[in-house]
Amino acid sequence: MATIKDVAKESGLAVATVSRILNNRGYISEESRQKVSDAMKKLHYQPNEVARSLSKQTNYTIGLIVPHIRHPYFAMLISEIESAASEKGYRILLFNSKSNTAMQTKYVEKCKSNRVAGIILCSATVTEDNLSGIGVPVIAIERFFTTATASVECDNYTGGKLAAEHLAACGCRRALIIGGGSNTKMPADDRTTGFIETCAKSGMSCIEIKTTFDEYNAGDYHERINSLLDQNMASPENIDCVFASSDLIAAQYIQDASERGIRIPQDIKVVGFDDTIIASLMCPSITTIHQPIREIAEKSVELLISAAADEKVPARVTLPVRLVVRKSTAV
């Protein structure tokens, strides 16, 4: 295999000059660059990025830790983070914590020992303590930690507000919220707050059901929804609309309600959250709150790279959401 010495010899330049060109350091004439490029091609020289990252103490790698990969929201988020990172010349080292705190801690260690430029962390369970003294920037998505470098989230409160305003405008008066469940205070809880406060203003009644963390991890809400339907709590007898805190919950509600002959949207209107592929694929398609997943991904990568370069970054960034009207709320 050709080495940097061979490239230097072939191009007639000093090894130090070739190294500066490969690492893009200091002033280099266009002519020297061309010589090195030609020599590299001729010799099939492949810079060893492992060795380069050792000397630079960073390796253009971002550690990405998520609680799920197959959940449509995280699949989209991973896709957008990979794109944003790739455009900036960064690679993604992907870890699936399965919402297990011990695995998260292990993966944070893995990231550190692999000298990543920084970590993007999506976690409902990690605590402030787990994040202190990590030594590389940590960008938290949809969580706010004082110990993280920065947090990026969507405007969850406005999302809940837009959902309630839309349902009120559709003539709904009695809402059921099937919300996310967690022991920890999460930014996503603001969805419910925004919804409830707006219901109160428009005179709409509103019952909130919190799902559990186990249901979130399994991605399976059918048992819960069927129990609500059995008690008529999610049926036209008692409500005229459902606000689900994810498209996944909304889709499972539509399935279970349809099974019992409840017509969506004629009997009950449904609004989801996220705007994942499920929302557009369901029958009927689901009116939802669009999360700016691409912008969240781009902002997270941008903040990570800035922080890794010791630039000051804002501690908390909130990105706007919007309502996407589909058939589950047609009047």
Add this chain to the structure above:
Amino acid sequence: MATIKDVAKESGLAVATVSRILNNRGYISEESRQKVSDAMKKLHYQPNEVARSLSKQTNYTIGLIVPHIRHPYFAMLISEIESAASEKGYRILLFNSKSNTAMQTKYVEKCKSNRVAGIILCSATVTEDNLSGIGVPVIAIERFFTTATASVECDNYTGGKLAAEHLAACGCRRALIIGGGSNTKMPADDRTTGFIETCAKSGMSCIEIKTTFDEYNAGDYHERINSLLDQNMASPENIDCVFASSDLIAAQYIQDASERGIRIPQDIKVVGFDDTIIASLMCPSITTIHQPIREIAEKSVELLISAAADEKVPARVTLPVRLVVRKSTAV
């Protein structure tokens, strides 16, 4: 930051001994291991995996190149590959080629320069040439290349056969296949072959529509399906069942057909392929061919690790599929 020398000093052992312990090389007494472990904890010593991989020429990293991340099939596959790799102590470096051949080639180079143990490649466009002389094991999923180390695929032919047998048993006589499209010969083409040959045996008529590669990349078949519906080619006037080569196509067909008042399964029965989250979430839920995604992932990781250790591996592994009956074919 503590170094290996500090650990050696603290534990009273030679640097070479500590290095052997960290790299798990040669015989080491349990007592020495314990001393080093205690010293590492006391000094907060973090082995630099970048430096270790440099000396070992591998770094327990698998390069995973996929054409899509958000597509439900690939989201599941990535999730299962990450799990299987993590269990064996390997990490995933994830690249999204967006089905772009130039990007695939670039990412293969990135994998090589990062000294990955091997590459798992999912690609409809890469050619035999692109894979020759890579120098690390390449495991191809759902493609067969003589230049790859090994190929792992599901039993696509039997999948098509099971779908046709099931539809015939449901009383269907006139089938429409909405198939995958590609310029290249793909193992997935065998789904159609298995379906057509079984139709012939059971006296069922069968029309095949090939979708395009652009439709596959966009994940959007609505225009195509609506055009088939406009021409009555996908309506009860002409057919009584649809075999779609993915759950995504099946779901979009159910949406567009329902819009026109066609009842699934009463008017037309539908069978998909993959058994992704979409199949169980749709209304009606979709009868489909279950791809053994977990087994494909585990086998790919196992073959990669074996090949990286210079063990002989089979060139081609085909894993069994099964029929999952849901409501889209209820009689």
